[in-house]
Amino acid sequence: MRKFLFALALVFLGILLFATVFGPWLMATSGLEQNVESILLPAGNEHLFGTDSLGRDLFARVLLGGRISLVVGLVGSLMAFIVGLCYGGIAGWSEGVVDRMLMRFCDILMAIPSFILVSVLCLSLQLLLPFEDPLTRSLISLCVSIAATHWMSLARVTRGMVLEIKRKPFVEAAIALGGSRSHIFVKHVLPNMLGTLLILVAMQIPTNILYESFMSFIGLGIHPPYTSWGILVREGWKTLSSFPHLILFPSLVLFLTVWSFHIVLDYLRVKFKI
Amino acid sequence: MSDTGFRFVLKKLFEMLASLVVLAALTFFLLKALPGGPFDEDTALNPLVKEKLSEHWGVQKSALGQVGSYLFAVAQGDLGISMAKPDRTVAEIIAQGVRNTLVLNGIALLCILSGAFIVAIAAVRFRGTWIEAFVDQMVIAFLSLPSLFWGPLLIYFFGFYWNLLPVAFLSSPAHYVLPVLTLSLRPLASLIRLLKNSLNENFQQDYVRTAKAKGIGVWGILIQHVLKNSLVPFLSYVGPLIVSLLSGSFLVEVLFAVPGLGTEFISALNDRDYTLIVGLTLFYGSLLIVVNSVIDVLLRVADPRLKEQA
Numbered sequence: 322m323r324k325f326l327f328a329l330a331l332v333f334l335g336i337l338l339f340a341t342v343f344g345p346w347l348m349a350t351s352g353l354e355q356n357v358e359s360i361l362l363p364a365g366n367e368h369l370f371g372t373d374s375l376g377r378d379l380f381a382r383v384l385l386g387g388r389i390s391l392v393v394g395l396v397g398s399l400m401a402f403i404v405g406l407c408y409g410g411i412a413g414w415s416e417g418v419v420d421r422m423l424m425r426f427c428d429i430l431m432a433i434p435s436f437i438l439v440s441v442l443c444l445s446l447q448l449l450l451p452f453e454d455p456l457t458r459s460l461i462s463l464c465v466s467i468a469a470t471h472w473m474s475l476a477r478v479t480r481g482m483v484l485e486i487k488r489k490p491f492v493e494a495a496i497a498l499g500g501s502r503s504h505i506f507v508k509h510v511l512p513n514m515l516g517t518l519l520i521l522v523a524m525q526i527p528t529n530i531l532y533e534s535f536m537s538f539i540g541l542g543i544h545p546p547y548t549s550w551g552i553l554v555r556e557g558w559k560t561l562s563s564f565p566h567l568i569l570f571p572s573l574v575l576f577l578t579v580w581s582f583h584i585v586l587d588y589l590r591v592k593f594k595i
Numbered sequence: 596m597s598d599t600g601f602r603f604v605l606k607k608l609f610e611m612l613a614s615l616v617v618l619a620a621l622t623f624f625l626l627k628a629l630p631g632g633p634f635d636e637d638t639a640l641n642p643l644v645k646e647k648l649s650e651h652w653g654v655q656k657s658a659l660g661q662v663g664s665y666l667f668a669v670a671q672g673d674l675g676i677s678m679a680k681p682d683r684t685v686a687e688i689i690a691q692g693v694r695n696t697l698v699l700n701g702i703a704l705l706c707i708l709s710g711a712f713i714v715a716i717a718a719v720r721f722r723g724t725w726i727e728a729f730v731d732q733m734v735i736a737f738l739s740l741p742s743l744f745w746g747p748l749l750i751y752f753f754g755f756y757w758n759l760l761p762v763a764f765l766s767s768p769a770h771y772v773l774p775v776l777t778l779s780l781r782p783l784a785s786l787i788r789l790l791k792n793s794l795n796e797n798f799q800q801d802y803v804r805t806a807k808a809k810g811i812g813v814w815g816i817l818i819q820h821v822l823k824n825s826l827v828p829f830l831s832y833v834g835p836l837i838v839s840l841l842s843g844s845f846l847v848e849v850l851f852a853v854p855g856l857g858t859e860f861i862s863a864l865n866d867r868d869y870t871l872i873v874g875l876t877l878f879y880g881s882l883l884i885v886v887n888s889v890i891d892v893l894l895r896v897a898d899p900r901l902k903e904q905a
Contacts, residue, residue, distance in 0.1 A: 322728060322732075323728075326732070425610070425613075428610055429610060429613050429614045429617055430617070432610065432611070432614040432883075432884050432887060432888075433614060433617070433618055433880055433884070434838050434841070434842060434879060434880060434883050435842075436838075436841075436842035436845065437842075437860075437875075437876050437879050437880060440860075440864060441622070441625065441864075441872060441876055444864055444867075444872075445625050445628070445629055448629050449628065449629070527739065531741050534741065534743055535743070535845075535846060538743060538846070539845075539846075539849065539861045539864065539865070540861075540864070540865050541864060541865075551743070554743045554744075554747075557747075558747060558850075561747055561750065561751060561755075562751075562755050565747075565751050568747050569747075569748075572741065572743050572744035572747065572748075573744060575741055575743065575744060576739060576740060576741060576744040576745075579739040579741060580735070580736060580739035580740075582739070583735050583738055583739045584735055587735055
């Protein structure tokens with residue numbers, strides 16, 4: 322049962338990735354051009370998910386929005402990973418006063434509720450960043466604000482593992498052989514914790530996707546005419562009572578994506594005992 | 596309380612104050628830096644409001660003096676005047692919304708706690724059967740259930756399709772059903788997972804074998820012995836649980852048009868009502884920071900084993 326669900330989720334994620342990357346190029350409609358003659362059509366053969374109030378094909382828009390949602394999920398967790406790895410690596414490697422100060426700062430940041438921090442940071446970044454293109458600006462501010470509030474737990478785990486690995490005989494041997502600090506860190510410490518860290522990082526991807534949809538839904542993330550799953554849900558929300566398919570399909574895809582991520586990661590976590 | 600205990604409380608107190616100062620400084624920096632903020636030259640703000648604000652925050656003083664007077668004012672609970680609604684103070688707006696938010700979250704918290712205990716104990720009682728596997732899979736599914744999907748789905752079916760329950764505002768007990776359901780599901784799933792792991796771990800301890808040998812039934816062992824020992828990880832999760840509830844409450848309040856703090860916060864973000872944003876950020880932040888610190892201290896009092904570790 323677990324294995325079956327794991328395979329199913331993996332297949333879904335694979336198809337989703339393929340469709341969001343190549344779909345918008347392969348499809349006849351881009352999901353951006355409006356068409357007065359096909360407004361608010363229900364789901365059917367010609368339009369798989371139906372069309373929205375401007376006559377745009379919803380299936381194409383879900384794929385187009387998926388690109389942005391997935392990019393925010395991946396880039397956001399990658400950024401958090403890099404910051405967490407460096408911060409935790411430095412803390413664990415140096416020990417003593419530096420370690421204590423760095424970790425105390427980490428605790429202080431962790432005590433601030435991340436939801437508030439993300440929204441306030443995202444709003445201010447959107448207003449402060451000097452990019453002309455609105456899409457670049459909102460993408461960067463989303464990724465940065467999500468990463469800035471989610472690297473702390475990764476830093477703590479990294480620090481713990483660095484402390485543990487440092488005491489192992491093979492690191493002592495490398496030091497005795499005259500290996501430099503950076504050599505030991507990259508060649509001996511890093512490979513031994515990379516597996517665990519990568520799974521922890523991957524666990525942030527579904528969270529980030531949810532954050533993106535939340536931010537776009539409340540009007541802080543991506544702005545129309547660009548689209549993401551959050552924007553699609555926001556548009557569907559306005560017509561919930563009369564045209565529920567407009568909110569059903571985007572939010573269903575959002576749910577299935579997050580669910581698949583969780584199933585895959587849970588399976589891996591149990592398998593590798595993390 | 597022992598010496599280490601006293602030092603622990605001091606440490607927590609320091610951490611709490613430091614978090615609050617970081618939060619306040621950050622919000623002050625944002626107030627100053629944002630274009631269109633209250634102290635921006637080009638702000639199209641009602642001159643009366645602007646004058647009141649600048650008098651309020653001491654704009655004429657030096658930068659350090661400004662931070663000082665800002666922190667002093669905030670420490671007194673004075674959060675200034677709303678920029679979007681100049682006739683009301685931020686403190687008034689918070690006082691108005693806080694009741695709805697707290698009642699909604701309180702009910703959700705009670706539902707989550709009772710639900711999680713029942714499901715987790717049942718799942719551990721029927722270990723290795725299909726019930727446990729089912730609970731495991733449901734937990735993962737619920738954990739991934741975004742309220743953006745689940746909320747509108749509930750609203751559509753219960754509110755419009757079957758026309759069973761009201762879907763907006765909080766004017767009668769029936770109004771609470773859907774928002775509480777939307778709000779509780781994800782935190783409930785994570786609490787079930789945590790409790791279940793903790794119960795399972797304790798179930799393999801030696802004292803369980805002793806109790807079994809004495810002839811106590813499985814239910815008795817679970818409830819009398821194992822549950823008591825599994826409470827510590829549960830207690831330490833109450834803080835994060837409250838944080839995740841209040842965070843989820845933002846979206847739920849918007850979806851169900853609850854006149855609470857979450858709705859105020861989101862409309863403040865969209866109106867660029869900086870003073871209200873800062874006020875709510877500080878309010879939420881200090882509430883959660885204080886709650887978490889108090890729970891940490893209580894936990895040390897409740898479990899002597901934690902004291903020895905330090």
